[in-house]
Amino acid sequence: MESKEAPRDFIRKIIDEDNKSGRFGGRVHTRFPPEPNGFLHIGHAKSICLNFGIAKEYGGLCNLRFDDTNPLKEEQDYVRAIEEDVKWLGFDWEDRLFFASDYFGKMYEHAVQLVKAGKAYVDDLTADEIRDYRGTLTTPGRDSPFRNRSADENLNLLERMRAGEFADGAKVLRAKIDMAHPNLNMRDPVMYRILHAKHHNTGDKWCIYPMYDWAHGLEDSIEGITHSICTLEFEDHRPLYDWYLDALGVYHPQQIEFARLALTYTVMSKRFLLQLIEKGYVRGWDDPRLPTLRGLRRRGYPPTAIRTLCERIGVAKVNSTVDIEFLEHCVREDLNKTAPRFSGVLRPLRIVIENYPEDKMEEFEAVNNPEDPAAGKRKVPFSRVLYIEQEDFMENPPPKYYRLAPGREVRLRYAYLITCKEAVKENGNLVELRCTVDPDTRGGNAPEGRKVKSTLHWVSAAHAVDAEVRLYDKLFTVPDPLAQEGMDFKDLINPKSKEVITACKAEPAVRGLKPYDRFQFERIGYFCVDPDTTNDHLVLNRTATLRDQWAAIQERGQSGK
RNA sequence: AGCCCCGUGGUGUAAUGGCAGCAUAAGAGGCUCUGGACCUCUUGGCAUCGGUUCGAAUCCGGUCGGGGCUGCCA
Numbered sequence: 001m002e003s004k005e006a007p008r009d010f011i012r013k014i015i016d017e018d019n020k021s022g023r024f025g026g027r028v029h030t031r032f033p034p035e036p037n038g039f040l041h042i043g044h045a046k047s048i049c050l051n052f053g054i055a056k057e058y059g060g061l062c063n064l065r066f067d068d069t070n071p072l073k074e075e076q077d078y079v080r081a082i083e084e085d086v087k088w089l090g091f092d093w094e095d096r097l098f099f100a101s102d103y104f105g106k107m108y109e110h111a112v113q114l115v116k117a118g119k120a121y122v123d124d125l126t127a128d129e130i131r132d133y134r135g136t137l138t139t140p141g142r143d144s145p146f147r148n149r150s151a152d153e154n155l156n157l158l159e160r161m162r163a164g165e166f167a168d169g170a171k172v173l174r175a176k177i178d179m180a181h182p183n184l185n186m187r188d189p190v191m192y193r194i195l196h197a198k199h200h201n202t203g204d205k206w207c208i209y210p211m212y213d214w215a216h217g218l219e220d221s222i223e224g225i226t227h228s229i230c231t232l233e234f235e236d237h238r239p240l241y242d243w244y245l246d247a248l249g250v251y252h253p254q255q256i257e258f259a260r261l262a263l264t265y266t267v268m269s270k271r272f273l274l275q276l277i278e279k280g281y282v283r284g285w286d287d288p289r290l291p292t293l294r295g296l297r298r299r300g301y302p303p304t305a306i307r308t309l310c311e312r313i314g315v316a317k318v319n320s321t322v323d324i325e326f327l328e329h330c331v332r333e334d335l336n337k338t339a340p341r342f343s344g345v346l347r348p349l350r351i352v353i354e355n356y357p358e359d360k361m362e363e364f365e366a367v368n369n370p371e372d373p374a375a376g377k378r379k380v381p382f383s384r385v386l387y388i389e390q391e392d393f394m395e396n397p398p399p400k401y402y403r404l405a406p407g408r409e410v411r412l413r414y415a416y417l418i419t420c421k422e423a424v425k426e427n428g429n430l431v432e433l434r435c436t437v438d439p440d441t442r443g444g445n446a447p448e449g450r451k452v453k454s455t456l457h458w459v460s461a462a463h464a465v466d467a468e469v470r471l472y473d474k475l476f477t478v479p480d481p482l483a484q485e486g487m488d489f490k491d492l493i494n495p496k497s498k499e500v501i502t503a504c505k506a507e508p509a510v511r512g513l514k515p516y517d518r519f520q521f522e523r524i525g526y527f528c529v530d531p532d533t534t535n536d537h538l539v540l541n542r543t544a545t546l547r548d549q550w551a552a553i554q555e556r557g558q559s560g561k
Numbered sequence: 562a563g564c565c566c567c568g569u570g571g572u573g574u575a576a577u578g579g580c581a582g583c584a585u586a587a588g589a590g591g592c593u594c595u596g597g598a599c600c601u602c603u604u605g606g607c608a609u610c611g612g613u614u615c616g617a618a619u620c621c622g623g624u625c626g627g628g629g630c631u632g633c634c635a
Binding site for chain 2: 008033035070134137141182183192195211232235264313315325329332333367445446452454456520525551552
């Protein structure tokens with residue numbers, strides 16, 4: 001089963017060791033534990049792929065568990081959205097959908113156990129006082145004056161906390177560890193706070209809610225998780241995770257921390273994404289420029305490509321930033337193999353084939369996907385008046401430009417070889433091209449010995465479908481918008497991150513497309529149908545451009561090289 | 562400042578005591594009815610100093626550098 005040289009990341013190595021030693025009886029059981037207080041992004045995707053991926057590889061299980069311990073921040077709507085996004089990414093938790101709030105009862109019983117054992121106490125200090133007593137990074141903290149209450153008194157107080165006798169913030173339950181511990185997390189951490197708030201799941205049943213550290217290990221323990229994988233910032237919390245579980249003497253999973261995903265030219269944290277949305281820089285959580293799963297979906301990124309990326313970037317403990325080009329590469333690679341091809345002209349230039357009859361129409365056969373013969377073929381209509389891309393004609397072409405120019409012959413893909421006879425202008429503006437076809441080149445085949453340097457895409461004017469196309473590009477102008485000294489990241493938004501063009505022309509076959517369908521406009525890029533599309537208005541999103549050597553040549557020319 | 566974690570091509574990662582590999586990016590060429598895809602080649606890396614060893618990216622120590630931690634958030 002194990003392929004011989006498959007590189008193993010440090011997490012899989014730990015699991016291999018545990019399986020060898022029989023630590024968890026050979027079981028592997030992970031979990032993805034989002035807090036339902038926002039939408040998932042590609043950083044979460046890394047964690048999802050890791051947790052579900054590992055479970056699958058080892059023949060184990062992965063739970064979807066909502067870590068809903070803070071009623072002030074969490075909403076039912078997010079639960080539904082997160083479930084949807086995890087499914088879209090391609091993972092299945094089967095019947096293992098859990099909520100931390102399902103365990104509030106058990107958690108409380110365990111808290112009582114700790115109180116009875118003299119390992120937890122009720123503290124009357126205010127939040128400010130607790131902070132003050134905690135000490136600093138370099139100085140030890142001081143014991144709370146309430147630290148040595150008797151177990152009976154603590155028990156009584158805890159019960160009254162639960163019963164709702166006290167106001168928010170009046171008291172907390174704390175673990176009794178060590179106020180001088182060099183790890184601040186161990187200086188008598190808060191286990192329960194009083195919050196008279198309605199919880200999305202438990203309603204008004206509780207008015208005390210568990211803190212993350214107290215809750216999380218217990219959730220893992222209750223579910224029989226073997227490896228509790230989380231991000232690096234919880235490394236300092238592991239001693240506490242271990243302390244709680246040891247103090248309780250319950251089943252004890254292994255917490256493992258890895259570095260979260262960061263990408264260039266974007267921001268990932270909910271806080272910054274929210275700013276972009278609330279200030280109107282983007283249209284919502286599903287804006288195609290955002291790294292949210294919903295944004296990527298609307299942009300046309302296939303979930304398989306996102307999974308491929310997550311596999312390839314690996315897992316480690318170094319903080320690193322993946323180049324967004326790498327994501328785009330995975331997307332292009334995926335779409336190249338799967339996306340059907342169509343012809344579409346973004347910025348139309350009208351051309352008239354002078355020696356082609358006005359009332360004539362032919363159909364040519366076009367390959368749907370050269371990478372996938374099973375995708376079949378389709379017919380595309382050809383007639384006297386066509387559209388080609390404005391970029392595909394130059395009156396005075398520079399040396400390496402080998403598209404259409406006056407007097408030059410090129411191929412119209414699948415159709416004919418044509419020659420440009422005249423560029424017609426009005427007031428100095430190019431309005432149309434007069435061209436001729438060589439009837440002997442029907443189907444686009446050049447007679448023996450004749451070569452044309454370029455093949456252009458085209459659309460028959462009489463048969464064209466109009467479309468609005470939204471061109472997307474990198475959200476920011478710099479790789480790390482948050483690291484620019486003295487600059488608000490919002491001022492670094494790429495003004496060209498979204499450009500809308502409206503007079504686009506596509507071949508008739510695009511009429512069969514549905515929202516979110518992905519395809520390629522040959523020679524242009526990958527696109528998908530935006531859900532804004534209506535019966536008489538087609539809206540397309542550009543997912544990614546094709547790699548473009550000509551653009552690279554131009555760029556180099558401009559940079560003076 | 563105290564505690565914890567981490568330093569391998571531009572970027573992301575392998576190799577765990579024995580020739581530093583892969584992917585991506587970049588450059589050159591080939592092929593092509595998409596200047597796409599594909600194929601070939603090239604450039605480029607073990608933070609640093611010392612120790613152990615026949616031999617160190619790997620083990621040990623120092624230095625330097627990066628990150629995290631002082632919520633009744635997760």
